Amino acid sequence: MKKFKCECGHTNPEGTILCEACGKPIEGNQHIEGNDKKQLLNMRYDGSARRSQTYNKSIVDKIWSFFSSVKVGVWLIVITLVASAIGSIFPQEMYIPVDAPNRNPDVFYEERYGIFGLIYYQLGFHNLYSSWWYMILIGLIGVSLVIASLDRFVPLFKALRNQKAKRHVNFLTRQRLFSKTESASAEELNTIKENLKKQRYKVRDEDGFLLAEKGRFSRWGPYVNHIGLIIILLAAILRSTPFFYTNEYVWVREGEQLVIPGTDGEYYIENKNFTLETYDENDERFRDAISLEGEAVPSNYQTDAVIYQAVDNPLPGAEPELNQLTVGSIRMNHPLKFDGYSVYQSGYQANEFDQMSFKVHRVDDPDEEALGTFTVDLADPEPVYELDNGFKVELRNYYPDYFLQEDGTPASETNYSRNPAFVMFVYPPDSEEPEVSFLGIGKNIDASGENEYNVGITDFKMRDASGLTVRKDYSLPFFGLGAAIFMIGVIQGMYWQHRRIWISPKDGGVLLAAHTNKNWYGVKKDIEKAISGTSINNVTDQEELNEKNNGTGGLS
Template identity: 50%
Template sequence: MNEVKCDCGHVNPFGTKICSKCGMVLGNEKENKLIDMRYEGSARRSQTYKKTIIDKIWNFFSSVKVGVTLIVIALVASAIGTILPQEMYIPSTATPAEHYELEYGWFGKVYYELGFHNLYSSWWYLIIIGMLGISLLIASIDRFFPLYRSLKKQGVTRHDGFMKRQRIYGVTKLDEQDIDLEDVKKRLKKQRYHIREESGNILAEKGRFSRWGPYVNHIGLIIFLIGALLRSVPGMYIDKVLWLREGETKEIPGTNGEYYLQNNGFTLEVYDKENKEDEQYSAAIDKTGTIAKTYQSDVTLYEAQRETIPGEKVDLNKLKDFKIKVNEPLKHDHYALYQVDYKLDELSTMAFNLINKKTEENYGSLKVDLNNPQKKYELNKGYSVDLISYFPDFEFDEKGQPRTISKIPNNPAFIFKMYTPDKPDGEVSFVAIKETVEPLGENTYKMAFNGVETKDVTALTVRKDLTLWILFTGGIIFMVGVVQGSYWNHRRIWIKRKNEEILISGHTNKNWHGIKRDIKHAIESTSLCEPSDQLEEEKSSTKGEVLNG
């Protein structure tokens, strides 16, 4: 690993293409007419050593080719993930294995088999994104430090070969008369150039900080990636659903028993053609049927008075009442509750009258709370009803026996035993919706249906996202980097006295027109020759080969 000593005496690290002090071209760049100014011809760290395994890994991630490949792979993979809905967006009642095939045919099956239904949290996708982050960071480190150093160390007096190989280059012969460069300096200063001088030679430079734009940009991206990574850390990100019946109070999931929510009522309003205010929508209503106007949950937020263990009775402090509507979430302590779904008219109570089948005389009524029924209901004196069996979600099993398939009263059925003065042993009646069976023979009495009460159920999304500000910060830094690199240019003008000549050359990372205009303005009213654009000359003469500047 030999270091390279330049003629000017400066010692450059191995792999340097242009001496960072005087700009003399080192190595095989000598044959080119123009030099490649990328990274100031400094030795990229990765190119210098290729020895240990660490260095090999480092070089791999430092490579732009690898970086671009990773970006392309990540792009393609991300795109694939949008072809069919991800698992979390399919109906929660469906089994993924069946759903994809049923809904999308063989393609859906293949999609599911390949694991694309959970693409964004698959190990290989995470590895690609992770490698992209590593590549961003290492490539930046590898380029930023050598560039920073060579720009800091750059000399004022540059080697003739360096100047001659700049894209903008011009020579002025002095012919006995001298040219005062003070005016030029003044005008350059006016154009906000920083001037450095060394034995009559001048380096005018401005906008160097725009060179840091890409690196600032990368830092922003890396912060963004870190934010995305933190989402899977417990406590940073919560996304859950809470189903709440009217009148019910439940723990808000994800809050570890800290907060409770009560549903005071759910309202669904639709646009009504008959209503004067909504008349303007009548065409739309005719076309699509009903159109929702508002989904609203009136809720009360409570806080547990102390930490409790599950199952323990909690005392609650009321915090606030709120009306949750679409786009108007209830926000508290980093948590937000959004209206997301609802279920109208879930059965809540069912009322019956005990009547004589023949005379239809009523001997009293009872109301069964479908979520908490009683064992015995006392009616008029001498009359009572026992609830022998209750099936909230009733169906007949294979053997023809009644059973319930869930605890939700979707289709309630009851077995009542009716005690009356003339039937002291009771009569058994099986009552389901629109159906009465008398399994033990003809009865004198029956339970006549007498109406239901229903409750609406609201569904709220519980959301907490502490990574948002990290993503936001990353995004802002990213944009700062973009602006820094795009709206400013790094321009340098070298002026060198050499015997009877004055050499002028210029370099910029973009906007060559700008630097030419700057030079033109600076040398106005002097007898200095305006330097020419060697690339353009070459283009017009050969119309071929274009060099990167």
């Protein structure tokens, strides 16, 4: 970067408006007086040179200048907020109801929400918060925060570090708060110095020139805010990685042992027992709720579970060796925790069919003597059942939660065996022509009306199923840290002010000037206390004076 030397001897980088040492106005910020109007200095960033305002030649300069703009940062935030709002119109893919007839997103959104759901899915809003373009938006906001902060923080830090007590006359006379005293004694200056120290000002004395300063740390509040926001954005990006965040839903039936999703096969869960407790129907507190819903109100539902950990990675198809890790009960708002994971009780399905037993008998047999029997595991039905007496039953269609569509065709409302129905092909011994039967709860339909054999239900077993949410979130501490740092920055910049008072001897008198980033009334009161008991003139607010005399104010 090109540099130039001020008449005070300090070398400033190109683009500096006010000399970092003496404050002399440079480049287009010259002294203007006339018609009772005095142009005040632009003290933003103390007139220091900003890279984005100085260089715009190379591609790096253009990128830096683009992202250092506050407008660009605001627009990136607005676009992200609008996208986030659109993403909340319909549930995200991970929140598609587990009992939905078809959880495939390319079908679910159109079936449930019509043309708007289809557009929502095709535009990719169904999986918004982990999509590549949303992550790019988050990253761009972070880049904008970093560049905008560095573009302003570094030159401001250098300017405040290099400032001297002895300031150029133009710098002092063009401050918003200014006064001139024709004569002042050394004792009066010493009194002012002591009074400022009593008000917790840090006073620097350079050959009789005084700089009283306090609250400089408040200037860094916005940049502390940015650090907090950057940490929050990093946490949001990290949350999209499986290592930092896992949120999976799994159904586990009583007596069933399953690998826990999202753990790469390392952990397993076994549902030992499911318990459902309801409030007493005679309890007046819940009588209205019971009457409205038509059923009892659950007071507790919990899963007694065992968590296992795989000892090693088995060969494909081989059963892993499991070690019991922990045992406990999972209840609402009381998760079972292990190795950074939390398992929450999120739902249940009571009285779900587990197994059904059937028999084959002759249609014209009044005693319905079984010619063969077989049992169907409804969680994992086999396609064909070979019976001992030569019969073969093919399970052609299975509807776990049967209902009849408007066009008269059967379908399943969910994938859970709440109301199972079957289309069975029965092959008699030594015959390749099947007899077709439709069988369900309270239904036994002969498709052709000419069947010689019939299939009937003889027994069934039922069990409960637990809906469990498995969650791991290592990003929360980062969100908490970022939020805490952000609030520190808010407090730092809101409740303190950077106040500076310059006192410069001149021709036997004194020039007194002051500047603050906010609360001008407060710094005026500090000056009144400091000059109390002396003949030093109190400061005048030159911005108010300009407005009074000319109807307009200068820069502040």
